[in-house]
Amino acid sequence: MTERIAIIDLGSNSARLIVMHIYANGAYNLVYHQKDPVRLSEGMSSEHLLQPGAMERAIATMQVFAHMCNLFNVDRVLAVATAAVRNARNGGDFVREVEKRTGITLEVISGDTEALLGYIGVINTIAVNDAVLFDLGGGSTELTLVRNSKPEKMISLPFGAVYLTEKFQTADRVTEGQLADLRKFVSEQLAQVPWLKKLALPIVGIGGTARNIAKMDQKRKNYPFNKVHNYRLGRLSFDELWRALMVTSLGQRRKFPGLSTERADIIVAGSTIVKGLFDVTLGTHLIISGCGVREGLFWRDYLSRNGGSQTIDDILMHSTDNMLRFYKGDINHCHQVARLALSMFDGWQELHNLDDRSRKLLHVASLLHDIGITINYYDHPRHSAYLVENARLFGLTHREQMLTAVIAGWHNGPTKFVRNRIYGEFFDEIDWQTAKKLSLILAIAESLDTTQMQLIKSVGASLEDGNAILDLQGTQASVERQSLERMVRWFRKEMNTELIVK
Missing domain, CATH: 1.10.3210.10 (Hypothetical protein af1432)
Known part of the structure; x- marks a missing residue:
């Protein structure tokens, strides 16, 4: 029996849809992918309220997603919402409006669940025994300490690339004072997580900021393979890239090789979070994962229904x-x-x-x-x-x-x-x-x-x-x-x- 599963991840910055086809012989394959930059958390940092314009953008995208699910004859839809919705005082109203206007039922997942799904997405697609995983979104950053391929510690921090961009006004060119304040905030927040300090492990990045770091580094090095998943760069390469970004204006970043135009305004804040993680953990190198929450949802569903655990041995x-x-x-x-x-x-x-x-x-x-x-x-x-x-x-x-x-x-x-x-x-x-x-x-x-x-x-x-x-x-x-x-x-x-x- 064949089956098609749609998986929707409504994040603070982007909304993504993937459609997975499971064949009669047990094989599976990605048959469709769509991403839209909805910026759902835009403007909500002070009052913790989703703004009308942001909600309308998200609902319009969800309507398109619902249409694509019908076109692809999807059998089931697994849809989750993350930090923006769970942190908003009107998040419940938004979820009900989405279901009313699109027919899609959103599950608002906790920070721990988001971290767990990111871990499942990574550990089933990258061979890593010990590492620090980070899922850097628009409104939150999930951290997981992995030992012997198992999640040992997890935490969800209430800030991400969009949140910090608005808080420290780093969308355009940043002054030395703004950058110092941003770095101080990130350092202080990470310092409150005692198990992060001086681990000297690889750090594995999930999310658009991590993927764009890989693409920019590949452009700088004329990397011949157009593949982001499991791409690796050392601390020195990352520091060079980070310093190059810090002295650019928004207009210059929009032309920065490898950087997505839609992420040009939030990359300063996003990459500074990664810089902070490198500093506090003494990270050896950065590994980019193209798989995260969406793949974690798929693996959790597929493996559990086939009688296995949430992780694959080999x-x-x-x-x-x-x-x-x-x-x-x-x-x-x-x-x-x-x-x-x-x-x-x-x-x-x-x-x-x-x-x-x-x-x-x-x-x-x-x-x-x-x-x-x-x-x-x-x-x-x-x-x-x-x-x-x-x-x-x-x-x-x-x-x-x-x-x-x-x-x-x-x-x-x-x-x-x-x-x-x-x-x-x-x-x-x-x-x-x-x-x-x-x-x-x-x-x-x-x-x-x-x-x-x-x-x-x-x-x-x-x-x-x-x-x-x-x-x-x-x-x-x-x-x-x-x-x-x-x-x-x-x-x-x-x-x-x-x-x-x-």
Whole structure:
């Protein structure tokens, strides 16, 4: 049974809608995304009242969202409102008006729930054991201390980028006095959270401010990969970017490379909160999460209805399996190829001298090597590489995802197409050598299941007298044996030894 779930996050600054499609085989995929800058908290800082203009903007956006839900034949809607509505004295009236005029029932979630949903969104999409998570919105900032991948401490602070912009009048050029007052306020507020001090951990950012920091840093560095999720930058890079922003006017920020025009007025306050977090926690580096409350809502719903907890044990294997199911690959064949490839990797460890992380990349590439057939069987390795490169594979760094794409793309032999793409911006010569060795092992495993009938049940890989031995266990595998013979010359060239098949 298929299902479509709409998820709405009505924040203090922006409203977002995503539509997730769940397929009959359990795979899921994002099929629609829309974001509108509603500025719901605008003008409410003094009296804690949602202003008429802001409410009308939000309701108009919610009406559009309701229309899109109908267009996409959504089965269920999960809609939440965060800081602006929960902090407003007229928040209840606003929620009732939204339901009356749009049919959407908003759940006003607490700060702790917002922090928990952000944690669920991050921990299921970024491999991090110990970190400080922050979800920086327009009206609040949620902080979570993660230890051993579990949420140990949580707090919701009642200020965000829009709130502080209005409080300290930092929308346009800021004076030294304004900036000093803003920094002092942020420092004093963070100092009241005792468990934040001197953690010396990565800080993981959720929300528009964090995403824009990544985009600006990518522009400054001419980063070749247009992907924000799991992008990382060090303390020095962030400080340089922050200082560059502090001396700009609003007009200059609207032209600042990588910065969204709609966020130009609130980025000073938003990035200063991040600066304060770096200072108080002694953060080692910043990791950007493109996933947050919306994804947390999805995971909480999807995983609970499939009998699991709210977190996934192995996010890389889970997202790989989801890709394999989504592209309707031959699951038996792909798992067989992966088993054979990993057996050879383990048996020839002393020959290739690659680490456990390389083994993981080989595993993923083996499972996904044929998904390009969905586009076109001819030249499908190249299509597989493109799909892996752009997939929502979680638990890999950007470089590792590129490397996995090359391994999958070379499973019929090295081709020149990868040298003409952005891979060269990420890889050094050692990376290229790793890709060649792993793609060779994948190609041999693929050849041992040419008929996709699993005639070769298993292999024994070992080294004897300087030669690589491959002991095949199976029957009536003449096609596989013939296909394997074409690999002998490639093996000799790449591994500098002979491949002897028994």
